[in-house]
Amino acid sequence: MKRNQFQSLTIHINRTSIKKIVVFIILGMMALFIFTGMLTSIDSSYGLASSSVHEWATDLSGEHFVHVMGMENPYYKQVLQEDSKELSLSSLMFELTTNINPDDPRSLLGRELPGFALFDGQIVVAGKGTDYTNLPVESAPPMEVMMAEREATQESLARLKELEKEAKETKESTIERKVVHIIHSHNTESFLPELETDVPNEAFHNKINITLVGEKLAQELEKRGIGTEVERRDVQGSLNKRGWQYSKSYDASRKFVKEAMEENTDLEFFFDLHRDTLPHDQTTVKINGVEYARTVFVIGGNHNSHSYNLHLAQELHKLLEKHYPGMSRGVITKAGPTTNGRFNQDLSKKSVLIEMGGVHNTLDETYRSAQAMAEIFSVFYQEQHEKEKGVE
DSSP states (O other): OOOOOOOOOOOOOOOOHHHHHHHHHHHHHHHHHHHHHHHHHHTTTTTTOOHHHHHHHTTOOHHHHHHHTTTTOOGGGGGTTTOOOOOOOOHHHHHHHSSSSTTTHHHHHHSSSTTTGOOOOOOEEEEETTOOOOOOOOOOOOHHHEEEEEEEHHHHHHHHHHHHHHHHHHHHHSSSSEEEEEEEETTBOOOGGGGGOOOOOOOOOSSTTTHHHHHHHHHHHHHTTTEEEEEOHHHHHHHHHHHHHHGHHHHHHHHHHHHHHHHHHHHOOOEEEEESSOOGGGEEEEEETEEEEEEEEEEOSSSSSHHHHHHHHHHHHHHHHHSSTTTTEEEEEEEEETTTTTTGGGGGGTTEEEEETTTTTTTHHHHHHHHHHHHHHHHHHHHHHHHHHHHH
Protein backbone atom coordinates (compact mmCIF):
# COMPACT_ATOMS: atom_id res chain seq x y z
CA MET A 1 0.00 0.00 0.00
CA LYS A 2 1.36 3.36 -1.12
CA ARG A 3 1.63 6.19 1.26
CA ASN A 4 0.34 9.63 0.29
CA GLN A 5 3.23 11.84 -0.44
CA PHE A 6 2.95 15.50 0.39
CA GLN A 7 5.21 18.08 -1.07
CA SER A 8 5.93 21.03 1.13
CA LEU A 9 5.97 24.57 -0.26
CA THR A 10 8.48 26.87 1.27
CA ILE A 11 8.26 30.66 0.75
CA HIS A 12 11.33 32.67 1.41
CA ILE A 13 10.63 36.31 2.23
CA ASN A 14 13.44 38.72 2.21
CA ARG A 15 13.48 41.12 5.14
CA THR A 16 14.35 43.94 2.76
CA SER A 17 11.17 43.25 0.75
CA ILE A 18 9.05 43.43 3.91
CA LYS A 19 10.60 46.77 4.80
CA LYS A 20 9.85 48.11 1.32
CA ILE A 21 6.22 47.02 1.48
CA VAL A 22 5.77 48.64 4.92
CA VAL A 23 7.42 51.86 3.73
CA PHE A 24 5.20 51.96 0.60
CA ILE A 25 2.07 51.47 2.72
CA ILE A 26 3.06 54.24 5.15
CA LEU A 27 4.00 56.64 2.35
CA GLY A 28 0.77 55.82 0.49
CA MET A 29 -1.33 56.56 3.56
CA MET A 30 0.57 59.82 4.15
CA ALA A 31 0.04 60.87 0.52
CA LEU A 32 -3.67 60.03 0.79
CA PHE A 33 -4.07 62.15 3.94
CA ILE A 34 -2.11 65.04 2.42
CA PHE A 35 -4.18 64.96 -0.79
CA THR A 36 -7.45 64.79 1.18
CA GLY A 37 -6.32 67.67 3.37
CA MET A 38 -5.51 69.79 0.33
CA LEU A 39 -8.95 69.16 -1.20
CA THR A 40 -10.73 70.19 1.99
CA SER A 41 -8.58 73.22 2.78
CA ILE A 42 -8.42 75.02 -0.57
CA ASP A 43 -11.06 77.57 -1.55
CA SER A 44 -14.22 75.92 -2.87
CA SER A 45 -14.09 77.98 -6.07
CA TYR A 46 -10.81 76.27 -6.99
CA GLY A 47 -11.85 72.73 -6.12
CA LEU A 48 -13.47 70.11 -8.27
CA ALA A 49 -17.21 70.20 -7.63
CA SER A 50 -20.29 68.83 -9.36
CA SER A 51 -21.05 72.34 -10.62
CA SER A 52 -17.62 72.44 -12.28
CA VAL A 53 -18.24 69.11 -13.96
CA HIS A 54 -21.66 70.34 -15.10
CA GLU A 55 -20.16 73.52 -16.58
CA TRP A 56 -17.58 71.78 -18.77
CA ALA A 57 -19.95 68.92 -19.60
CA THR A 58 -22.58 71.31 -20.96
CA ASP A 59 -19.94 72.75 -23.29
CA LEU A 60 -19.56 69.35 -24.96
CA SER A 61 -21.64 69.23 -28.11
CA GLY A 62 -22.72 66.25 -30.20
CA GLU A 63 -19.95 67.24 -32.58
CA HIS A 64 -17.38 66.66 -29.83
CA PHE A 65 -18.68 63.17 -29.16
CA VAL A 66 -18.38 62.37 -32.87
CA HIS A 67 -14.72 63.45 -32.67
CA VAL A 68 -14.17 61.15 -29.69
CA MET A 69 -15.72 58.19 -31.53
CA GLY A 70 -13.68 59.13 -34.59
CA MET A 71 -10.50 58.49 -32.62
CA GLU A 72 -11.37 54.79 -32.73
CA ASN A 73 -13.12 54.69 -36.08
CA PRO A 74 -12.31 57.49 -38.58
CA TYR A 75 -15.48 56.62 -40.48
CA TYR A 76 -17.56 58.66 -38.01
CA LYS A 77 -15.71 61.87 -38.91
CA GLN A 78 -17.10 61.78 -42.45
CA VAL A 79 -20.38 63.32 -41.23
CA LEU A 80 -18.59 66.37 -39.78
CA GLN A 81 -18.36 69.67 -41.62
CA GLU A 82 -15.02 70.80 -43.06
CA ASP A 83 -14.69 73.71 -40.61
CA SER A 84 -15.42 71.49 -37.59
CA LYS A 85 -12.88 71.88 -34.79
CA GLU A 86 -11.54 68.83 -33.04
CA LEU A 87 -12.00 68.43 -29.30
CA SER A 88 -8.82 69.24 -27.40
CA LEU A 89 -8.54 66.68 -24.62
CA SER A 90 -5.59 68.52 -23.05
CA SER A 91 -7.60 71.76 -22.80
CA LEU A 92 -10.59 69.86 -21.43
CA MET A 93 -8.54 68.15 -18.72
CA PHE A 94 -6.79 71.41 -17.85
CA GLU A 95 -10.14 73.17 -17.44
CA LEU A 96 -11.52 70.28 -15.39
CA THR A 97 -8.62 70.25 -12.94
CA THR A 98 -8.09 74.04 -12.64
CA ASN A 99 -11.53 75.55 -13.48
CA ILE A 100 -9.68 77.78 -15.95
CA ASN A 101 -10.72 77.82 -19.59
CA PRO A 102 -7.63 78.41 -21.80
CA ASP A 103 -9.87 80.01 -24.46
CA ASP A 104 -11.53 82.41 -22.00
CA PRO A 105 -9.14 84.55 -19.90
CA ARG A 106 -12.09 85.74 -17.78
CA SER A 107 -12.01 82.39 -15.98
CA LEU A 108 -8.60 83.38 -14.54
CA LEU A 109 -9.10 87.13 -14.17
CA GLY A 110 -12.49 86.66 -12.56
CA ARG A 111 -10.82 85.06 -9.54
CA GLU A 112 -8.25 87.81 -9.14
CA LEU A 113 -10.11 91.06 -9.93
CA PRO A 114 -12.90 92.19 -7.57
CA GLY A 115 -16.22 92.58 -9.37
CA PHE A 116 -14.96 91.00 -12.59
CA ALA A 117 -17.39 88.11 -12.14
CA LEU A 118 -20.21 90.55 -13.02
CA PHE A 119 -19.18 90.08 -16.64
CA ASP A 120 -19.48 86.32 -16.41
CA GLY A 121 -21.70 84.70 -19.00
CA GLN A 122 -21.50 82.59 -22.13
CA ILE A 123 -22.33 83.88 -25.60
CA VAL A 124 -24.46 81.25 -27.31
CA VAL A 125 -25.35 83.36 -30.34
CA ALA A 126 -23.40 86.55 -30.97
CA GLY A 127 -25.23 89.40 -32.62
CA LYS A 128 -23.37 92.09 -34.55
CA GLY A 129 -20.64 93.61 -32.37
CA THR A 130 -21.35 91.36 -29.38
CA ASP A 131 -18.35 89.99 -27.49
CA TYR A 132 -17.29 89.39 -23.90
CA THR A 133 -16.52 93.08 -23.33
CA ASN A 134 -20.12 94.23 -23.76
CA LEU A 135 -22.26 91.60 -22.07
CA PRO A 136 -25.30 92.83 -20.11
CA VAL A 137 -24.38 93.75 -16.53
CA GLU A 138 -26.70 93.84 -13.54
CA SER A 139 -25.45 96.16 -10.83
CA ALA A 140 -27.39 97.32 -7.81
CA PRO A 141 -27.82 101.11 -7.59
CA PRO A 142 -27.10 102.87 -4.28
CA MET A 143 -30.08 102.78 -1.91
CA GLU A 144 -30.32 106.58 -1.83
CA VAL A 145 -30.70 106.55 -5.62
CA MET A 146 -33.46 103.95 -5.43
CA MET A 147 -35.39 105.95 -2.85
CA ALA A 148 -34.91 109.38 -4.47
CA GLU A 149 -37.77 110.96 -6.46
CA ARG A 150 -36.37 111.81 -9.86
CA GLU A 151 -37.89 114.43 -12.15
CA ALA A 152 -39.09 113.22 -15.54
CA THR A 153 -39.14 115.37 -18.67
CA GLN A 154 -42.43 116.82 -19.88
CA GLU A 155 -42.11 114.82 -23.10
CA SER A 156 -41.86 111.50 -21.26
CA LEU A 157 -44.83 112.38 -19.05
CA ALA A 158 -46.81 113.15 -22.20
CA ARG A 159 -45.85 109.74 -23.61
CA LEU A 160 -47.07 108.14 -20.39
CA LYS A 161 -50.53 109.72 -20.85
CA GLU A 162 -50.53 108.63 -24.49
CA LEU A 163 -49.73 105.07 -23.53
CA GLU A 164 -52.41 105.02 -20.84
CA LYS A 165 -54.95 106.24 -23.41
CA GLU A 166 -53.91 103.49 -25.86
CA ALA A 167 -54.13 100.93 -23.05
CA LYS A 168 -57.77 101.86 -22.40
CA GLU A 169 -58.61 101.57 -26.10
CA THR A 170 -56.86 98.21 -26.36
CA LYS A 171 -58.55 96.92 -23.21
CA GLU A 172 -61.97 97.35 -24.79
CA SER A 173 -61.10 94.94 -27.60
CA THR A 174 -58.72 92.69 -25.69
CA ILE A 175 -58.59 88.94 -26.21
CA GLU A 176 -60.01 86.82 -23.42
CA ARG A 177 -57.41 84.04 -23.57
CA LYS A 178 -54.11 85.38 -22.25
CA VAL A 179 -51.07 83.38 -23.35
CA VAL A 180 -48.23 85.85 -22.72
CA HIS A 181 -47.19 87.20 -19.32
CA ILE A 182 -44.89 90.23 -19.04
CA ILE A 183 -43.12 91.20 -15.83
CA HIS A 184 -40.32 93.60 -14.87
CA SER A 185 -38.17 92.34 -11.98
CA HIS A 186 -36.27 95.65 -12.05
CA ASN A 187 -39.36 97.72 -12.68
CA THR A 188 -37.81 101.12 -11.79
CA GLU A 189 -35.08 100.91 -14.45
CA SER A 190 -35.42 104.07 -16.53
CA PHE A 191 -33.78 105.94 -19.43
CA LEU A 192 -31.60 109.06 -19.16
CA PRO A 193 -33.20 110.98 -22.08
CA GLU A 194 -36.54 110.77 -20.24
CA LEU A 195 -35.20 112.12 -16.92
CA GLU A 196 -33.78 115.38 -15.65
CA THR A 197 -30.36 113.83 -15.08
CA ASP A 198 -27.42 112.66 -17.15
CA VAL A 199 -25.91 110.31 -14.53
CA PRO A 200 -26.40 106.64 -15.57
CA ASN A 201 -26.50 105.47 -11.96
CA GLU A 202 -29.50 107.75 -11.36
CA ALA A 203 -31.65 106.40 -14.20
CA PHE A 204 -34.46 105.09 -12.01
CA HIS A 205 -38.05 106.34 -11.80
CA ASN A 206 -41.29 105.09 -10.27
CA LYS A 207 -43.43 105.79 -13.37
CA ILE A 208 -41.20 106.58 -16.37
CA ASN A 209 -39.36 103.28 -16.62
CA ILE A 210 -39.07 99.89 -18.33
CA THR A 211 -42.69 99.04 -17.47
CA LEU A 212 -43.82 101.42 -20.23
CA VAL A 213 -41.94 99.26 -22.74
CA GLY A 214 -43.74 96.21 -21.36
CA GLU A 215 -47.09 97.98 -21.74
CA LYS A 216 -46.22 98.87 -25.34
CA LEU A 217 -45.20 95.31 -26.12
CA ALA A 218 -48.46 94.01 -24.64
CA GLN A 219 -50.52 96.43 -26.76
CA GLU A 220 -48.69 95.44 -29.93
CA LEU A 221 -49.18 91.75 -29.20
CA GLU A 222 -52.89 92.30 -28.53
CA LYS A 223 -53.22 94.11 -31.87
CA ARG A 224 -51.87 90.96 -33.51
CA GLY A 225 -54.36 88.70 -31.77
CA ILE A 226 -52.09 87.42 -29.00
CA GLY A 227 -53.66 87.79 -25.56
CA THR A 228 -51.18 89.37 -23.15
CA GLU A 229 -51.21 90.37 -19.51
CA VAL A 230 -48.76 92.66 -17.72
CA GLU A 231 -47.77 92.37 -14.07
CA ARG A 232 -48.39 95.89 -12.75
CA ARG A 233 -47.52 95.31 -9.10
CA ASP A 234 -44.42 97.06 -7.81
CA VAL A 235 -41.68 94.42 -7.57
CA GLN A 236 -39.10 96.82 -6.15
CA GLY A 237 -41.64 98.14 -3.66
CA SER A 238 -42.26 94.58 -2.51
CA LEU A 239 -38.51 94.08 -2.25
CA ASN A 240 -38.07 97.15 -0.04
CA LYS A 241 -40.99 96.23 2.22
CA ARG A 242 -39.32 92.91 2.97
CA GLY A 243 -35.98 94.57 3.60
CA TRP A 244 -34.34 92.52 0.85
CA GLN A 245 -31.26 93.50 -1.15
CA TYR A 246 -31.53 94.43 -4.84
CA SER A 247 -29.94 91.09 -5.75
CA LYS A 248 -33.10 89.35 -4.50
CA SER A 249 -35.34 91.08 -7.06
CA TYR A 250 -36.02 87.78 -8.82
CA ASP A 251 -37.09 86.19 -5.55
CA ALA A 252 -39.60 89.02 -5.09
CA SER A 253 -40.93 88.74 -8.66
CA ARG A 254 -41.03 84.93 -8.41
CA LYS A 255 -44.03 85.17 -6.06
CA PHE A 256 -45.92 87.26 -8.64
CA VAL A 257 -45.11 84.88 -11.52
CA LYS A 258 -46.24 81.83 -9.55
CA GLU A 259 -49.50 83.56 -8.61
CA ALA A 260 -50.11 84.49 -12.26
CA MET A 261 -49.57 80.87 -13.32
CA GLU A 262 -52.00 79.62 -10.69
CA GLU A 263 -54.68 82.16 -11.64
CA ASN A 264 -54.37 81.62 -15.40
CA THR A 265 -53.47 78.18 -16.72
CA ASP A 266 -53.61 79.46 -20.32
CA LEU A 267 -50.31 81.31 -19.91
CA GLU A 268 -47.59 79.84 -22.14
CA PHE A 269 -44.87 82.48 -22.54
CA PHE A 270 -43.18 84.56 -19.86
CA PHE A 271 -41.06 87.62 -20.64
CA ASP A 272 -39.07 89.56 -18.03
CA LEU A 273 -38.09 92.94 -19.54
CA HIS A 274 -35.05 94.96 -18.50
CA ARG A 275 -32.81 97.67 -19.88
CA ASP A 276 -29.02 97.50 -20.13
CA THR A 277 -26.34 99.95 -18.92
CA LEU A 278 -24.13 100.10 -22.04
CA PRO A 279 -23.45 103.23 -24.15
CA HIS A 280 -25.95 104.39 -26.78
CA ASP A 281 -23.85 103.28 -29.76
CA GLN A 282 -23.85 99.67 -28.47
CA THR A 283 -27.57 99.50 -27.66
CA THR A 284 -28.90 101.25 -30.77
CA VAL A 285 -29.13 100.25 -34.42
CA LYS A 286 -30.37 102.15 -37.46
CA ILE A 287 -32.60 100.11 -39.77
CA ASN A 288 -33.91 101.79 -42.94
CA GLY A 289 -33.00 105.16 -41.48
CA VAL A 290 -34.89 104.57 -38.21
CA GLU A 291 -33.20 104.01 -34.84
CA TYR A 292 -34.20 100.99 -32.73
CA ALA A 293 -33.10 99.97 -29.25
CA ARG A 294 -31.17 96.73 -29.58
CA THR A 295 -32.22 93.64 -27.64
CA VAL A 296 -30.36 90.76 -26.05
CA PHE A 297 -31.82 87.50 -24.78
CA VAL A 298 -30.55 86.25 -21.42
CA ILE A 299 -31.05 82.66 -20.26
CA GLY A 300 -30.25 81.37 -16.78
CA GLY A 301 -28.31 78.11 -16.72
CA ASN A 302 -28.73 77.19 -13.06
CA HIS A 303 -31.66 74.85 -13.61
CA ASN A 304 -32.28 71.60 -15.46
CA SER A 305 -34.73 72.82 -18.13
CA HIS A 306 -32.75 75.82 -19.36
CA SER A 307 -32.17 74.20 -22.77
CA TYR A 308 -35.87 74.73 -23.60
CA ASN A 309 -35.67 78.43 -22.72
CA LEU A 310 -32.47 78.67 -24.72
CA HIS A 311 -34.14 77.18 -27.79
CA LEU A 312 -36.95 79.75 -27.58
CA ALA A 313 -34.45 82.61 -27.32
CA GLN A 314 -32.49 81.31 -30.32
CA GLU A 315 -35.66 81.10 -32.42
CA LEU A 316 -36.66 84.67 -31.55
CA HIS A 317 -33.13 85.87 -32.31
CA LYS A 318 -33.23 84.24 -35.76
CA LEU A 319 -36.54 85.92 -36.59
CA LEU A 320 -35.26 89.32 -35.45
CA GLU A 321 -32.16 88.93 -37.60
CA LYS A 322 -34.34 87.99 -40.56
CA HIS A 323 -36.81 90.89 -40.29
CA TYR A 324 -34.70 93.49 -38.41
CA PRO A 325 -31.00 92.78 -39.14
CA GLY A 326 -28.72 93.97 -36.36
CA MET A 327 -31.45 94.63 -33.82
CA SER A 328 -30.61 91.55 -31.72
CA ARG A 329 -27.33 91.58 -29.86
CA GLY A 330 -27.59 87.82 -29.51
CA VAL A 331 -28.30 85.16 -26.91
CA ILE A 332 -26.26 84.63 -23.74
CA THR A 333 -26.49 82.30 -20.77
CA LYS A 334 -25.62 83.14 -17.18
CA ALA A 335 -24.84 80.44 -14.66
CA GLY A 336 -22.71 79.78 -11.62
CA PRO A 337 -22.51 81.13 -8.08
CA THR A 338 -22.05 84.80 -9.08
CA THR A 339 -25.49 85.20 -10.66
CA ASN A 340 -29.12 84.32 -9.92
CA GLY A 341 -28.85 81.92 -12.85
CA ARG A 342 -32.57 81.11 -12.91
CA PHE A 343 -34.41 84.40 -13.45
CA ASN A 344 -37.61 82.41 -12.66
CA GLN A 345 -37.18 80.56 -15.96
CA ASP A 346 -37.28 77.26 -14.11
CA LEU A 347 -41.01 77.89 -13.66
CA SER A 348 -41.69 77.62 -17.39
CA LYS A 349 -39.90 76.13 -20.40
CA LYS A 350 -41.06 79.14 -22.44
CA SER A 351 -39.55 81.91 -20.36
CA VAL A 352 -36.98 84.49 -21.50
CA LEU A 353 -35.32 87.56 -20.01
CA ILE A 354 -35.01 90.34 -22.60
CA GLU A 355 -32.84 93.43 -22.32
CA MET A 356 -34.66 96.12 -24.31
CA GLY A 357 -32.18 98.85 -25.12
CA GLY A 358 -29.97 100.61 -22.62
CA VAL A 359 -29.86 103.49 -20.19
CA HIS A 360 -29.13 105.98 -23.02
CA ASN A 361 -32.03 104.97 -25.27
CA THR A 362 -35.23 106.97 -25.61
CA LEU A 363 -38.71 105.60 -25.06
CA ASP A 364 -39.42 106.11 -28.76
CA GLU A 365 -36.50 103.83 -29.66
CA THR A 366 -37.61 101.15 -27.21
CA TYR A 367 -41.23 101.44 -28.39
CA ARG A 368 -40.11 100.70 -31.95
CA SER A 369 -38.25 97.66 -30.66
CA ALA A 370 -41.33 96.53 -28.75
CA GLN A 371 -43.34 96.78 -31.94
CA ALA A 372 -40.70 94.80 -33.85
CA MET A 373 -40.60 92.17 -31.10
CA ALA A 374 -44.39 91.81 -31.22
CA GLU A 375 -44.23 91.41 -34.99
CA ILE A 376 -41.65 88.62 -34.98
CA PHE A 377 -43.22 86.90 -31.98
CA SER A 378 -46.58 86.77 -33.75
CA VAL A 379 -44.81 85.05 -36.68
CA PHE A 380 -43.21 82.57 -34.28
CA TYR A 381 -46.51 81.99 -32.45
CA GLN A 382 -48.42 81.29 -35.66
CA GLU A 383 -45.72 78.91 -36.88
CA GLN A 384 -45.85 77.00 -33.59
CA HIS A 385 -49.61 76.62 -33.80
CA GLU A 386 -49.41 75.41 -37.39
CA LYS A 387 -46.85 72.78 -36.35
CA GLU A 388 -49.08 71.64 -33.49
CA LYS A 389 -52.06 71.34 -35.84
CA GLY A 390 -49.91 69.36 -38.27
CA VAL A 391 -48.96 66.92 -35.51
CA GLU A 392 -52.61 66.45 -34.58
